[in-house]
Structures are given as C-alpha cells and as structure tokens.
Amino acid sequence: MEKDPIICTCLEIKQSTIESAIKEKNLQTIEEVQNETEAGTVCGGCVDDIYKILEKINGSVKL
Ligand code: FES
Numbered sequence: 001m002e003k004d005p006i007i008c009t010c011l012e013i014k015q016s017t018i019e020s021a022i023k024e025k026n027l028q029t030i031e032e033v034q035n036e037t038e039a040g041t042v043c044g045g046c047v048d049d050i051y052k053i054l055e056k057i058n059g060s061v062k063l
Helices: 015-025 030-037 047-058
Strands: 006-008
Touching: 006 015, 006 047, 015 030, 015 047, 030 047
Parallel strands: none
Antiparallel strands: none
16 A cells, blocks of 8 residues: 555645645644645545545544
C-alpha cells in the first residue's frame, strides 16, 4: 500500500498535504479543507476521502 497516496486526483493533492493542513490549521470541516488546500473543489470525487482523513485526525467531522 502506498504511504502517501494522491487523494485528489484532479489537482494531484497528496494525503500528507491534506493531513498537514488539517493539523497545522486545526481544520474541522470539509469546506475548510477545500478553502485551504483546494482539494475537493473540482469534481468533488475525493470529498469522501477528505471526510475520512478529517475523521481520522479529529475523531469526528463537523458539517
Ligand atoms: S478528485 Fe478531488 S476534486 Fe476531483
């Protein structure tokens, strides 16, 4: 299994980029991740994966 997969294939944004943004800026919502990293702003196909990363880091996801 690849350690740092690309989560957002539209913009080639890696998992580590999203995780760092969440941790450094204390992001809570998918919208905050979208504003910060632009992941999930093109086709929206990676939004579920962003949700899972938020959940993993924060324990739960605010909507
Ligand atoms: S895969 Fe992330 S917006 Fe399309």
